[in-house]
Amino acid sequence: MSPSNQSASKIPLAFASCSIGLPKHTLHQKVEAIRSAGFQGIELSFPDLLSYASLHFGRDVAEEDYQALCEAAKAAKELCSRHELTIMVLQPFSNFEGWPAGSPEREKAFARAKGWIQIMDAAGINMLQVGSSDSAGISSSFADLATDLRELADMLAAHGFRLAYENWCWATRAPKWKDVWEIVKMVDRPNIGLCLDTFQTAGGEWGDPTTASGLLEGISAEDLTMRYRDSLKELTRTVPSDKIFFLQISDAYKMDTPMADTEEGGLRPRGRWSHDWRPLPYDGGYLPITEFTEAVLKTGFQGWVSVEVFDGKFKDKYGDDLMGFAHKAKSATQLLLSTATAAGEEAK
Numbered sequence: 001m002s003p004s005n006q007s008a009s010k011i012p013l014a015f016a017s018c019s020i021g022l023p024k025h026t027l028h029q030k031v032e033a034i035r036s037a038g039f040q041g042i043e044l045s046f047p048d049l050l051s052y053a054s055l056h057f058g059r060d061v062a063e064e065d066y067q068a069l070c071e072a073a074k075a076a077k078e079l080c081s082r083h084e085l086t087i088m089v090l091q092p093f094s095n096f097e098g099w100p101a102g103s104p105e106r107e108k109a110f111a112r113a114k115g116w117i118q119i120m121d122a123a124g125i126n127m128l129q130v131g132s133s134d135s136a137g138i139s140s141s142f143a144d145l146a147t148d149l150r151e152l153a154d155m156l157a158a159h160g161f162r163l164a165y166e167n168w169c170w171a172t173r174a175p176k177w178k179d180v181w182e183i184v185k186m187v188d189r190p191n192i193g194l195c196l197d198t199f200q201t202a203g204g205e206w207g208d209p210t211t212a213s214g215l216l217e218g219i220s221a222e223d224l225t226m227r228y229r230d231s232l233k234e235l236t237r238t239v240p241s242d243k244i245f246f247l248q249i250s251d252a253y254k255m256d257t258p259m260a261d262t263e264e265g266g267l268r269p270r271g272r273w274s275h276d277w278r279p280l281p282y283d284g285g286y287l288p289i290t291e292f293t294e295a296v297l298k299t300g301f302q303g304w305v306s307v308e309v310f311d312g313k314f315k316d317k318y319g320d321d322l323m324g325f326a327h328k329a330k331s332a333t334q335l336l337l338s339t340a341t342a343a344g345e346e347a348k
Contacts, residue, residue: 008337014041014306033322073123091129098138132174146186166195169204170270198289232295241300251285276312293340
C-alpha cells in the first residue's frame with residue numbers, strides 16, 4: 001500500500017441514510033446495505049427516522065411528536081448497534097438561524113432544536129448538522145446569525161454534543177465555506193465546527209446549473225478556475241483541521257437543459273440541483289471535487305468522510321440493488337480520498 005493509500009485508509013467512512021435507495025426502502029434495508037459495504041458510520045436523516053417511527057408504531061408519526069420519535073430513535077440506535085454502525089450525526093437541521101427576535105419563526109426554530117436534542121439523547125448521537133438557512137426574511141447580519149448559533153451550541157454543549165455548520169450553496173446569507181467559517185469564528189464555542197461538502201463548494205464557486213456551460217459565467221474559464229483554486233488554498237491555510245467536524249462527498253450532473261434562474265417549489269436553482277442531481281464521485285458528474293477534497297485533507301483532517309448523494313437517476317441506474325450501490329459508493333469514496341491524498345503529496 002502506498003503512503004497516500006495508507007493515509008486515506010485511516011479515515012472513517014460513513015453514509016447518509018437519505019442517500020441510498022428509494023422511498024420504499026426501509027431504514028433497516030439501508031443499514032444492512034451500508035454495513036455490508038464496510039462503512040463504519042451513518043448519518044441519520046430525520047425523514048428516515050420519521051418513516052422508521054411510523055413503521056415502528058404502525059401509524060403516521062408527526063414531525064413534532066418527539067415522544068414517539070425518541071422511542072423510535074432508541075430502536076434505531078439498537079438497529080445500528082447490531083450492525084456495528086455508529087450514528088455519527090443527526091441531519092439536516094435547517095432554517096434555524098436569523099429570525100427576528102420574538103417572531104413565531106424563531107420560537108418554532110428553538111422549540112424544534114429542543115426536540116431534536118431529545119432525539120439525539122435517545123439515539124446516543126453526539127453531533128447535529130445545521131445547514132445555513134435558505135429562508136427569506138432572516139437577518140443579513142452575520143452577528144445575528146452567530147448569536148442564534150451560539151445559543152444552539154450552548155444548548156448542545158449542556159448534553160456534551162457538537163454542532164456542525166454547513167454552507168448550503170443556495171443559502172440566503174451564508175452560501176460559501178468562508179461565510180460559515182466566519183460565522184463559526186464569531187460563535188466562538190469549542191463545540192461548533194464545520195461540515196464541509198464537495199458539492200456545496202464546487203457547485204457554488206465553480207459550477208452553475210443555470211448556464212449552458214455548467215460553469216459560473218461573467219468570468220473566463222481560466223479566471224474561474226484560478227479563483228476556485230485560490231479559495232481552496234485559503235481554506236487549507238485558514239481552517240484548522242479540528243474545526244472540520246466532517247466532510248460530505250458527492251458530485252453533480254451537468255444539466256442538459258439549464259435550469260431557469262428562478263425559485264420553484266420554494267427552492268432556488270442550486271437547491272433543486274442539490275436535491276436530484278448529485279451522483280457518487282466518478283458516476284457521471286463533472287465538478288472539481290478532487291481538488292476540494294485535497295484542500296480539506298491538506299489541513300490535516302482525518303475525521304469522518306460521509307457519502308451524501310441525491311441521485312434522481314438511482315432507479316434507472318441501480319434499480320433495487322442497494323448492496324451493489326453501497327459497495328460502489330465505498331469504492332468511489334476510497335478512490336476519491338486516495339487520489340486527493342496523492343495529489344496533495346505531489347504538490348509538496
